[in-house]
Amino acid sequence: MGRRILQKMEGFQKFKRSNLIFFIKLFTILIFLFTGLQFFQKKGYIINISKSLPLGIYKTYEIKEELKIGDIVVFIPNKKNKEFMIERGYLKEKDLAKTLMKKIAGIEKDVFTVEKSELFGLVLKKNNKEELGSVSSQDRRFRNLPYINYLKLKKDEYFLIGESIFSYDSRYFGAVKREEILYKAKPIFVF
Template structure:
């Protein structure tokens, strides 16, 4: 009886251990203002389509341009979450005025950032296969308007929104 207990106990323990690791590594919390603050789930089978949320690692050369990002200098890697705004075949236009259009529809403005884009000129580009243009939901989001186009290999996960900060507070107060 003891041998059976030990055998099953170990199997159950290993199963629970991996289940906990799987569950806790599938979630992330957004701390920036470019998307609603809250918990997001990392999808197992991603679909990188327009309007879907994605998580990617920001190239370190852009760290100095991130404002109000908690502990950015202490982190080895910075991951950002943005919405896919442009996909294969979409035409991205940047006007001299800083306006950005995707397929002729105004999507926002590019603000001048010293040392990054001071000499802005009008240009257009059609996204190739496995290229993505990502944007946050706020006008001042640090996104593809500043760091450029992402390749499919740059995308780590498709994300799904679960619960925002305000509703999470309500749940915690309930308990």
């Protein structure tokens, strides 16, 4: 009987030791990830987890030349838009992300309109010709969304758009000013 108790105690010790090793490994990995992510961000990389653009790793660059249609940019939403996104739950106040990333769809003098289509509901048009996709009048929780009806871009204003109909972008908040745009970004690895 004493032998069984001794065997159980040894088994418990091994179990305790293996759990301790597991937690030490887990703790080490978490520290590595946390410091690695900070290093990663300081080197100008962004991990995109939103559905606005393909999921993946993007490298940011200083803007040295004129921004053009198709460029991916990182920007800080203005106070009004940020408050709206927090109120709706699109962003959390405590989120690490203070910036958004979208693709430029319009530059100075471009005109955007939202028109009704019998087949697709609301459709975004650029310069009364090119259809850029749908515009939703409600978000995923069936709350009404403000959307632009008409917008002509002025100097240093950009129309930014995501790839998802559920992307909260210039279809809803309008033009983004040049001073709100921080970097250009290019995908390095997309999932």
